[in-house]
Amino acid sequence: MADIRIQVQSADFDFAAEYARFDGNAAVGAVVAFVGRVRDLDQSVTAMSLEHYPGMTEKSLAGIVDQACGYWPLQAVTVIHRVGDLQAAEQIVLVLTASAHRLAAYESNAFIMDFLKTQAPFWKKEGNGACLQWVDARESDQSALDRWQYLKVV
Incomplete structure (x- = not known):
């Protein structure tokens, strides 16, 4: 059984401290990390507000x-x-996956992010701070999710 930690919080997280939780586990041969951050590609997004349904x-x-x-x-x-x-x-999100082998760590990390982006109940507004607007789901997120449809349980 995997050691699982799931947290939804307003406070920032400490990447190094979270990664250090895997230290000493001799079964772990690979750790893959994804950190999502608020990005501003064209100066129109300076702020974001994320809401969720607790529980x-x-x-x-x-x-x-x-x-x-x-x-x-x-x-x-x-x-x-x-x-x-x-x-x-x-920083918005951290996903760390640890496995004996790198491929399992890589693929599971991408899987978790693809499903998180499309299936987890988060609602996002973004904008320039003075004017935040609700963000609709992106087709690219659904396309990323579609690649996992042929997985079989190990």
Whole structure:
């Protein structure tokens, strides 16, 4: 059974401290990390506000992680997602996946992020701070999710 940590919080997370949780686990041969940040590609996004449904969000994230553990042999998974008001360049989400082998760690990390982006109950507004607007789901996120439809449980 994988060591699983799921957290939804407004406070920032410490990447190094979260990564250090995997130290000393001799079964772990690979750790893959994804850190999502608030980006401003064209100076129009300087702020973001993320809302969630407490309890339901954590349950949804746990279900996604459980699915990943059914497809890949994982020793540990950490998912931390922030909510509330965030500014450009701030961290939003951390996904760490640990496995004996790199391919399992890579693929499971991408799987978790693809499902998180499309299935977890988060709602996002973004804009320049003075004017935030709700953001609709992106077709590219759904396309990324579609690539996993042929997975078989290990």
